[in-house]
Amino acid sequence: MLALTLAAFVRAAEISAIKFIKYDDNVENMTLDAKPNQVVSLDLTENQTLIAKLEGLKGEAKHAFYVLEQGTYSIVENLQSKGTYAAKLNPRALAGLYKHPGEYSLKVSITYEGEKPIMTEIAKINFIANGEVIDNFTDVEWDFQKPHEQPGAFLVFVFEVASFVPIFILLVLLLINGCNFGYFPRNFFDAIFSITFVVAFGGFLYYFIYFWKHIHFEEMLKQLCVIFPALLILLRLALIGRAKMVARDVPAEEKVKTE
Known part of the structure; x- marks a missing residue:
């Protein structure tokens, strides 16, 4: 069971740190502290939960969300803001990616009142998917027919x-x-x-x-x-x-x- 929680900062002047926490079946097994504007690389399987917290941001943002994307596949969710802004990717949000493993880019965006929105990349997530759950993406299949034979x-x-x-x-x-x-x-x-x-x-x-x-x-x-x-x-x-x-x-x- 996969849950992913991440936290994002937008105003770099107020970002003090990014803290990543990874869980196996609700048991913490990894903690990583990253500096502002640092992009870390992390592995994540279906049985794990990853949480990234953005520490140091003050005040309430007008808009706060994260984007997890790889090519044409993407997930957009709002950030949690219980004291500290955090983005959480749980099995419900990631269900559509179970057939699309690979490296995803995790970006966060926060907009304060009267300021321009800022989007920054905080992590590269190597998503390791082994399940066969039906995804929400439509696979395009092309069926090319052979051209008819032309007479002389x-x-x-x-x-x-x-x-x-x-x-x-x-x-x-x-x-x-x-x-x-x-x-x-x-x-x-x-x-x-x-x-x-x-x-x-x-x-x-x-x-x-x-x-x-x-x-x-x-x-x-x-x-x-x-x-x-x-x-x-x-x-x-x-x-x-x-x-x-x-x-x-x-x-x-x-x-x-x-x-």
Whole structure:
């Protein structure tokens, strides 16, 4: 069981000494007196308690705390002030470090009313942790996936050319057969669906080009599940409008023949 108690001074002119006391199961086994501004090195295990007292400070500080840190790991606690300022690191405060042993820097900070805060390092703590208690820190794990294998340059070129084939065939057929606007709906409502279908169908042919350059095959299948029904509905509405024009023009042609 680990408890760590330390005491800190901020105003160097009033610091007379720093006293470190280490306990094993509440039994004192080490005492060390340090001079002001002296940084000592100490070992600390999970079964020990270390207390550092800052002697000589007078008056009540506005803020008093200590920081125990190593890289991204840190603990911040208020100093105790029962007669003498002291910082206490107990098992509760150190529980998050049980999986992160190593050398920690112990710093103390005290601010008196109307004065600038001063932070000073008082000890290097070699924390020896053997337990397996779950810590409070989040371990970042990176999972790098191998990049997908790319086809050869020639195969890429062939498929890129093939993606232009549908829209190329459409343009050739239009050049050979021409564009027949004879039965294009005159009604605004029917014409909107016909125009929308033509634009959507052209966009669908261009979709193959875009798919090859930007979209994975699985994503294309999901998107086609939405595109195909929409195209079929537009085609059906466009054919209804064309059928109305055919039905209107057929009686007129029969009337001309009978005359």
